[in-house]
Amino acid sequence: MEKIRILHTNDLHSHFEKFPKIKRFLNAAQKDNTVDQVYTFDAGDFMDRSNPLSDATNGHANIELMNQFNYDAVTIGNNEGISNPHEVVEHLFDYAQFPTVLANLREEDESMPKWCTSYKIFTTKKKTRIAVIGLTAPYPMTYGPNHWHVKMLGEVLPDLLTALKGKYDILVGLTHIGVNLDSWIAEKFSEFDLIVGGHTHTLLETGKWVNNTLIVQTGKWGRYVGDVNLIVDDHHKITSMKACVHETAQMAEQAQDLSESKALFEKGKQLLEKEKIADLPALFADDKEEALAVSLDAIADFAGTDLAMLSTGLFLTPFKQGIMTRFDLQTCLPHPMHVVRTTLKGSDLWRLVMEIEKNRHFLRKFHLIGMSFRGKVFGEVYYRNIQVDMKTRLVYVNGEEIDPDRYYQIATLDHYILIPFFPTLAVVGENEFLFPKVLSQVIGEYLAKKYPIKKGEVSGRK
Template identity: 65%
Template structure:
């Protein structure tokens, strides 16, 4: 008889406020469990650049913190794979004390990344052979422009299953593909005993069983920790799997937790504040529309278009006048979104505008979740170069009536392509995803060119002039 215990996390998204409690729980179980062996996994999206320290360190702070969690293996999520430029992901795990398993992501030349294992074999203290396979969400539309090859799940699993055949007693998948696709895997690959999952932010408090496979997931942001008990007989045959989850809120808080959490945020803020971006005129002072207008110009300039579209919910705070730094931009625009240049025939551009106008009042206060959005509501949509006449339903482009047969290019965000409210973009748009800069980096680069920071002496003179005018 053999007993195993599997601890797991997923979709932590740099919510460091839960890290102290999670760390203590994992360590306590790892050190005191009565089971024969404890294994610990993470199922991706551990990093989110909406936290200033993750952004400032390009995820290295996350790796340092996770090294204390005692992971036996992790896989990556779309936040690590798509929200990071290619070169950042290449060096993300340089200091990691845990292996990364990832079967369906390759370099552009078809080689496996140096930091990833196609699969791993673990042998327990009592001789059970465990095969570990890692999978991430297969998004070719966004992985491709970021210079990765992402493989489809079925193609990958067919290959891996052939490679590992006869070499394991227990097959465990660590996946960042969501519950729906986890169920698909369970239906098509009955050899899988357990899936430790993520991506869909689904809380499976006691797991679910799909045919012969148990599927587990802990929701999001470290609100829960997964804890699974397994039993095997002396011949290494699986007898039982009993998943459950522990609410992080139920774990004891210790003196120093709040100070540790605050220190991580403050350190990231200080690092970002050291990088000055631009010197904005008075018109930007707490005026959200000024921020929207200049950001429309920024994405249009970046995409090389005359037209652009943005929504106000993206701007969590307005910009300010005077010196603006990377923290100001990160605080205002925390979303890991990329600009897309979409080419549409005039009749399809007209349809896109109709979709926007039809949904305008609904979206203004809509509490949008997911699709890289880090705000609270979608907000109002504003255009650059486009006017809509509500009475005639005519659309004007740069002052001219839209030509239904002419091609137009418009700068939008990958967010708008992915959400369901503007299907024209995803169905008929010829979409070019522009990597690697984020939205806020695109805006920051434009601001730095349009409103460069004056020399220090000029700033002193301006300050003196302001003082003497009072």
């Protein structure tokens, strides 16, 4: 008989305030002498560029901290693969002391990325072979513009499972695809014994059984650490498998925990503050409408369009007069969103505007979670060069009534395509995702051109 313990995390999202407790818990559990073997896995979205230190270091600070968790393997989530430019992902794991498993991502030439392998086989002290396959959310719409070829799960798993046949005793999926796709895998591919998942931020306190596969996930933000205990017989077959979670808030706290997490934030802040972006004039003094107007100009300029739309909930802090630093901009617009150039027929643009106006009252104070949004409420939608008369239901572009047969281009965000409130964008829009720059970079570069810092000038805030 053999006892195996599998510890797991997912969707940490750079919540460094939880890291001291998680590290102590994992390090102690990894020394558990009541079991024969302990493995530790992470199921992706361990970094989030809304954290100043993650943003300033391109995620290398995350890797440095995760090295202390003694992971045996990790996979990536969309926050690693999509929110970062291609070249950043290529070097994200340069100093990782753990392997990255990822079966469904390729370079554009179909070669395997140098920083990952499709799977890894671990052999316990008692010779049980555990194969771990990594999978990430298959989003071709956003991976493609970032110069990756992400493959569908059904495209890679059959051949991979055939190649692995006879090479393992226990099969584990380390996935960042969400609990519904985890369940689909469990139904379609009975070879999997355990799926350690993430992405949907689902808390499965004792796991979820789908046929003979156990699916586990720990919610989000390091609030819980997952724990699976397996008993394996002398023929290396699982006879028992039970899952539980440990709440981080209930773990013992030490005096230095708070100061450590504050120091990480302060380090990121100082790094970002070194980069001065623009010198904003007095008209920006706490004027949110002016910030919106210039931001609409910025995304329109970036996309090469005359029209644009943005929502007020994106702006978490106001622009201020004086020197704007990268920290100021990151604090205001922490969302890992990308600008999209959308082409719509006039009749469809009219319908998009009607969808916005229909939902305006509802969205004004709607609490939104996910879809790359890091704020609280969606807010009001503002347009660039679009006017609406809801009494007559007429829409005007640059003062002229919209031509239903003409084609128009509007600068939008991938966020607006992902949320369910404006289906016209996703259903009939010809959407060109403009990678790799995120929203804050696009706006920052525009501000730098429009309001440059004069050489040797000291203005406003330091």
